[in-house]
Amino acid sequence: MTRSLELLHMTVFSQCFSPCGKFLVAGNNLGQMTLQGHEDYIHCLALREQQRECVSGSEDGSVRIWDLRTGAQTHKIEVYKYEECARPQYGKWISCLATDSDWMVCGGGPKLSLWHLRSMTPTTIFPLQESQQQVMFYQDMILCAGQAPCVNHCQINGEIRAQIPSTPRCVYSLSVNESSQENKVLTAAGNSPKIDVFTNFRYCAFSLTFT
Structure with a gap:
């Protein structure tokens, strides 16, 4: 019965194909992923195929990086805790992200920002x-x-x-x-x-x- 109710009220907010076209990753409002750790629902996903990693952004305000070989979370970035990115009046949720090699861009409640994933630091804050x-x-x-x-x-x-x-x-x-x-x-x-x-x-x- 519980599972039937969950399926009835489930909404899929994000999906992403791998560059090879063989895999689809999806996130829903119940936080049900093979890679578990977010405290609220997932808005956005991206795959880093060469690193064999998945990057996820959530209503909980965090961006998390997952090792697809082990299922372990390797990094967590709480964007809203960085003063240059924070906008408390809009909230902490992450609604969008994209990756390109060692770079990630993300935003939502916090300002849209470009991050260097090796150092886990923001390098550019966009004036939007x-x-x-x-x-x-x-x-x-x-x-x-x-x-x-x-x-x-x-x-x-x-x-x-x-x-x-x-x-x-x-x-x-x-x-x-x-x-x-x-x-x-x-x-x-x-x-x-x-x-x-x-x-x-x-x-x-x-x-x-x-x-």
């Missing part, structure tokens, strides 16, 4: 006032979006290169069609029936609409 819901590394940029009607193009040094208007007032999902070099596009979706399609990432070329 709104909480970010999605973030990704793309070429030499960091793309992010959240509680504002735009997609942000950020440089590694913290400069905001561009803020591209979007149809949704809050953007919850960003995706890049990496499988097609000829038709590569960025899509943005959120609290709107429209999914914006950016053909050159600099403006919304058109929108797909649910009918």
